[in-house]
Amino acid sequence: MSEQDITYELDDRIAWITINRPERRNALTRHNMSVDLPDTWLRFEADEDARIAIISGAGEFAFCAGMDVKERAGAFQRSADGGASEQTRETRVSPRANGVTKPVIGAVNGVCTGVGMQIVADCDLLIASDNAWFSDARTSVGLVPALGAAELARAMPLHEALRLIFLGRHGRMTAERAYQIGFVGELVPPGELHEAAEQLARTVMRNAPHAVRLAKQAVWESLDGGLADGMANARAIAAANPTLEDVREGARSFVERRDPDWKLR
Template identity: 40%
Template sequence: MQLQRILYDVDEHVATITINRPERLNATDDLTRTELGWAWGQVRDDPDVRVAIITGAGDRAFSAGQDIKATASGGIRNKVPGSRLHHGVWKPVICALNGMVVGGGLHQVADADLIIAADHAELIDTHLAVGNVFALEPAVLLRRMPLSMVMQLALMAKDGRISAQRAYDIGLVNEVVPGERLQQRTREIALSIAALSPATTQTSVKAMWTSLDVGLHAANDVAYRYVLQHQMTHPDYREGMVAFAEKREPRWTVE
């Protein structure tokens, strides 16, 4: 695929997706969403990929969300959100917030497994200010942060922005680092995850996200089903314990 709006690279089992429209603050138009969908399909289907990083070009914005100017002139033809959960990706995803994230850009934040933020990053929502309903992003954000903070984003618009440090304080962001350290630190984490059993990691990620769809007792049943199936059918379950007992690096099965 000839990419025009994003960059896609795979190195040492880590795929890096970069929204590459710094002149538009990495805003997403129809083509951007199409290319993001392609990239998530690559992450999902490529056995060489074990972890994915999503970030933005430059240091001003991760993504300004929907390209309002493009939408105002031509409407929206591609309405599929370009984030991992919408494409069935269960490989670990790290969101590297290199700047402000606005509106539709919050999809990527909401759907990530880990979020590493530059110290100047901030979250903003302007859906209501431009006549759009703020609902899709909160569907997941409400499972990750307090209702009051999601309401702040929605109702206070630019005045309700949440700093990287505040996002860390409420448990949404995992780490806040200096801007110049963001990509290096994110890659360090990605490489450490890539060294784990791919099958065990993906099953764990899927089990945790799936458990959010149901109540507590049903979640326990879901989790136990994934655990039991993996223990009974996958060789990495025994290999991990044998390697530990033998004081050697595990030899994971890559499928």
């Protein structure tokens, strides 16, 4: 059941949100992106007993390996054949996209790519295991990471974001590099990530809840000037993207384990 793919556990005012598909390196299905994650963020925001959330991936090897491309291959074909695209609905995977005003910590274990990058770029604080790494492979399967790109460009230096996007699956950012550029605030050994994330959350909770929430609002809204038009344009690009032939080719080549034959259309 998909509700088991995203788990929500409340422990002493901390909401632990876990992407729970370790057999697929926590890659997300369409239902996970369009229903499960948005519902979980809304649940956290409405939960009066929850002060802060920590989102992580099940297991030690992956936070989130992006979307489940094998599942998406059929969806791309249906979109190209004239079916309604679900990509716009699937962009509401991150906390701010769902109106979350409480603080959110991203605890990154292992690989974080594609949609996973979109989630962590929208977290308020990031902590990672020192074996974590980051990439955005969507350009390597013919997808335009429009919304993710807009969020990454605010979370890290512009040229670092563009490097990740342009290199796709052929490049990655190490945890150490992410720490050096300020994208990640703290690095810990893999076995200590859970404890360190909890300690960070409890330190935040020592402060006044309303002050933290209003400070978050002030900081994020200060970055939103001029962003609304950019995000609207990004949504239009994302909605049109699944109709491109190269999207279908990217998905097919991934499933068939071969190099893609791009048609540039």
